[in-house]
Amino acid sequence: MRTSLILLAVSATALVAACTSASDSTASADSNLTLPTLPGLPGLPGLDGGLPGLPGSGGGSTVHLDEVTGFGSNPGGLRMFEHTPTDLPASPALLVVLHGCSQNAPTIASAGFNDLADARKFVAVYPQQSSSNNPASCFNWFNADDQTRGQDENESVKEMVDKAIATHGIDPARVFVAGFSAGAAQSLIMAATWPDVFAGAASLAGIPFGCAKSQTDTFTCQNPGKDYTPDQWAALVKQAVPSFSGRYPRISVWQGTKDSVVGTKNRGEIVDQWTGVHGVSATPVTTETVAGATHTVYGDDGIVESWSIPGMDHDVPVVPSASCGTTAQYAVDKGVCAAGKIADFFGL
Numbered sequence: 001m002r003t004s005l006i007l008l009a010v011s012a013t014a015l016v017a018a019c020t021s022a023s024d025s026t027a028s029a030d031s032n033l034t035l036p037t038l039p040g041l042p043g044l045p046g047l048d049g050g051l052p053g054l055p056g057s058g059g060g061s062t063v064h065l066d067e068v069t070g071f072g073s074n075p076g077g078l079r080m081f082e083h084t085p086t087d088l089p090a091s092p093a094l095l096v097v098l099h100g101c102s103q104n105a106p107t108i109a110s111a112g113f114n115d116l117a118d119a120r121k122f123v124a125v126y127p128q129q130s131s132s133n134n135p136a137s138c139f140n141w142f143n144a145d146d147q148t149r150g151q152d153e154n155e156s157v158k159e160m161v162d163k164a165i166a167t168h169g170i171d172p173a174r175v176f177v178a179g180f181s182a183g184a185a186q187s188l189i190m191a192a193t194w195p196d197v198f199a200g201a202a203s204l205a206g207i208p209f210g211c212a213k214s215q216t217d218t219f220t221c222q223n224p225g226k227d228y229t230p231d232q233w234a235a236l237v238k239q240a241v242p243s244f245s246g247r248y249p250r251i252s253v254w255q256g257t258k259d260s261v262v263g264t265k266n267r268g269e270i271v272d273q274w275t276g277v278h279g280v281s282a283t284p285v286t287t288e289t290v291a292g293a294t295h296t297v298y299g300d301d302g303i304v305e306s307w308s309i310p311g312m313d314h315d316v317p318v319v320p321s322a323s324c325g326t327t328a329q330y331a332v333d334k335g336v337c338a339a340g341k342i343a344d345f346f347g348l
Contacts, residue, residue, distance in 0.1 A: 072159030098183030234276030257311025
């Protein structure tokens with residue numbers, strides 16, 4: 001059984017909050033962050049072998065992240081972690097990666113994104129939620145304020161981008177964002193509210209921008225999802241920054257066909273939203289099979305793509321044998337490296 005994006009069961013949230021708070025307190029600047037191995041938690045479905053998104057009894061893995069403080073006013077109360085490869089070139093690219101509920105920065109970093117940053121020499125920034133902001137450490141993608149440019153968590157993430165640009169000489173034209181689950185929903189918020197900052201966004205098991213405006217509305221959006229026309233979905237994005245007249249970010253959409261947490265129709269609704277934003281047909285121009293996954297491309301310049309992973313639940317696909325992440329709860333080997341394909345799509 002999988003855990004929802006918003007955990008409302010009091011017993012579950014209390015335990016998640018306690019564990020994630022403990023994780024928060026151990027993360028420090030310039031430190032190696034180790035994913036903890038947790039004992040089974042009897043009586044809580046979906047938590048028997050570790051917190052969702054963290055390794056179970058099979059053991060943990062270590063990723064190196066540095067905490068960055070003083071990056072701005074930080075109205076969303078987030079923490080900033082980054083991974084900077086050795087021999088970083090001049091004017092590197094930046095990829096911001098957002099974790100899912102009950103996860104943290106090192107969890108999502110170990111899903112292949114640190115590996116790709118090292119191999120392709122770009123900077124990776126990992127915003128981290130706190131259990132004091134959300135009991136399950138979810139990004140608050142359903143709050144109306146967070147969907148408003150320059151407010152709450154989206155402002156905090158934007159300030160992290162500004163800090164990374166100033167520190168590492170990032171090429172402002174090569175700034176991208178990706179996320180899983182609640183982090184995927186947040187990544188699409190970043191694409192909609194800061195289209196002048198992000199050149200591309202990737203959603204792994206996410207929800208269209210503007211679907212929910214309150215916590216109560218999350219459940220319909222999450223599963224089964226809402227069914228709007230491309231024009232209706234696109235209008236929500238364009239209303240976020242009415243004065244914007246530039247090119248919107250390119251969009252990569254990922255989801256498993258057996259996702260038991262986020263309704264699978266959301267993948268198609270996100271495609272509808274962003275093909276509508278870009279003014280291209282929601283009928284794919286190409287469809288191919290890659291390692292059993294269905295990859296579809298939209299628009300003559302491939303501005304939107306979709307990956308449907310057969311038999312995959314609410315997960316990020318990794319390929320450890322190809323130096324693409326490690327397997328864990330919510331990270332499975334399906335023969336397709338999401339981090340690598342997303343990096344390809346972004347031109348990293």
